[in-house]
Amino acid sequence: MKMPHPIEAGGFVTTVTVAGFTAESLTDHGVSVLVVLAVLGSMLSAGMTLTDLIVKAATTEVYRCTAEGCQVEIRATRDHTPERLAVLKDMATDHVQHGSGGV
Numbered sequence: 178m179k180m181p182h183p184i185e186a187g188g189f190v191t192t193v194t195v196a197g198f199t200a201e202s203l204t205d206h207g208v209s210v211l212v213v214l215a216v217l218g219s220m221l222s223a224g225m226t227l228t229d230l231i232v233k234a235a236t237t238e239v240y241r242c243t244a245e246g247c248q249v250e251i252r253a254t255r256d257h258t259p260e261r262l263a264v265l266k267d268m269a270t271d272h273v274q275h276g277s278g279g280v
C-alpha cells in the first residue's frame with residue numbers, strides 16, 4: 178500500500194477532527210441523528226476533496242508552451258524520474274515538437 182502524502186494525512190486528521198467536533202456540537206443541541214449524519218458526510222466529503230486538490234497541486238508539475246496562442250500543456254506528477262520530467266518539459270515547451278496541434 179502506498180504511503181499517504183503528509184498533506185493528505187494532515188487533511189484527513191483535520192477533516193475528521195472538525196467534523197467530529199461539529200457532530201458533537203450538533204448532538205448537544207438536540208439535532209436529529211439523520212441530520213448529524215448528513216452534515217458529517219458532507220463535511221468529510223468536502224474536506225477530503227479539498228485535501229485531494231491541495232495534494233495534486235503540491236505534487237504536480239505543469240509545463241506550458243510559451244508560443245503565442247498555443248494551448249499545449251503537460252501535467253506530470255513529481256514522482257517521475259528527473260530525466261522523464263525533463264523529456265516532458267521539452268515536449269511541452271518546444272513548440273516545434275508539437276507543431277500546430279494547440280493553435
Ligand SMILES: [Zn+2]
Pocket residue numbers: 242243244247248249271272273275276279
Ligand atoms: Zn506550442
